[in-house]
Amino acid sequence: MIRKAALILLATAAMTGLASADTTAPAPNPDALLRAAFDNWRADSSQADMTMTVHRPDWERHMEMKTWTQGDDDALVRFTAPAKDAGNATLKKGDETWVFNPKLNQVIKLPASMLAQSWMGSDFSYNDLSKANDLLTEYTHKLTGSTKDGPHTVYTIDAIPKPGAPVVWGKRTVRVREDGIMLGETYFDQDMKPVRIMTTEKVSMIGGRDYPVVMTMRPEDEEGKWTRIETKDATFNQSMPGYLFTLSNLQNPRN
Template sequence: MKGLIVRIAAAVVLGAAIVTGSPGVGMAADATALIRAAFDNWRANSSESTVTMTIHRPGWERHLTMKGWTQGHDKALARFTAPAKDAGNATLKLGKTTLIFNPKLNQVIKLPASMLAQSWMGSDFSYNDLSKAEDILTEYSHKIIGTGHAGGHTVYSIEALPKPGAPVVWGKQQVKVRDDGVLLQETFFDQDMRVVRQMTTDKVGRIGGRDYPVVVTMRPAAKKGQWTRLDTTAARFNVPIPAYVFTRSNLQNPRN
């Protein structure tokens, strides 16, 4: 599961998309610190979560359930548990390496970098969204372009522009983050500065001892009536996770 989303997503997705370790970040009003707080809230030092994914298309809708684990900035595992026909499908991200397991083929496949921006499990989230890829922190420059208020919090609008020569897909990203680090919105622009997709937080709730974007929705701009929603139904943060969880062996033959 995090884009910021997903934390895939959380999403899956994982990625995308905050604050126990970031007191006072709102007062600092530093754009990079705010984005970092959003990542920290999404994943913490480690996390274990249960997420329902709804993939909506005009005329049909799919519902899937998955378990997700993250550790640090570069480890994430998402495994689908329902429905039966999708159960066992899993994605493991270790740094820049992404592995997927298809139980029907009983095969682990390493995804090339060119496919990481592709659709994950037929949803509107990408493989990068699964672990909330940190490109927006490392490959972009940030500045606050506006402020507002919602739910008793200051909301910062942040523009992220690629650094010169950065190997990134998006021409620009815009993020809205509360002063306590809760991610409210992330908008993705192409190289011509046209909106390609947008992720919004539909509900902020108390989960795992923190305020958290428990319901997030990704919508592609060019496809009306199409969206994917991630609903985090359970989560624990800063919990010990066995080292074997983030291994190829556990991806293919789960021990948990």
């Protein structure tokens, strides 16, 4: 919480106490805004119970899962329901990602080229569900606008890939509140056409903080398709057992 507070202060310091009647306050730092958003999302560590709904024009699928994160690089996602999906899991550790299929009792390492692909048939990718921080490390950021949303200021930030960055998107446009709440993200292909749009549909207090508890991803050109993730419960900044983010625990989870 101390790190998040410091980053938000950095992002907004130029807006308080510096402007006079005939001057305009400098814009906040987009790097600090995005860092604050990720710190709100992941904290130093997080554990959450979530549901995922995959909607298609002629069917709908509901799943439940647990997620754990630690620092910027480690994440574990494990499905708990329905029975046919229970046990499927994804582990991200550093720059490497593995999936476990309980029916095959097999762990598979994913190449980097697959991380932007659909995860469990949803509209979210492996990177999305593991809360990967490549948005912070592989892109440069530019503040492009701001709007008011009730008492809050919402900033729009364009993220452009750094030269040679191992990413698939030509651009990502992010909307972040001044207090570090992620409100949305649009993903563009290399021709700068929007491919999919993520929207935060509900912000609520959870785990002692305001949090984007309902997030929906929609493909831009496919009518009636969307995937919604809802966070039911979460705790932050709790110590994690050393075995949690290991291949052994991915395949044989401990209680």
